[in-house]
Amino acid sequence: PLTNTVIHLVTRNPWLNDSTRLLKRDCRRAERKWTKSNLNVFYLQWKDAMMTYLTAVNETRINYFAHFIASNNQNPRIL
DSSP: OOOOOOOOOOOOOTTOOHHHHHHHHHHHHHHHHHHHHOOHHHHHHHHHHHHHHHHHHHHHHHHHHHHHHHHTTTOTTTO
């Protein structure tokens, strides 16, 4: 018999934009290269890519919340 299913929408983090997704893709690519070869050079590349990704995510997250707070400072129910 046919049944109805409820599909829940996943709310994405708004601070993960296209540039951070690209950095994450590069980070995963470097991690795969390091795990396949287990060389120290690729480990350092992965570590550098990971730090670049994390700093970019932190900066965009800080900017998102700063803009959110500044735009809703007159409405305490949202904050």
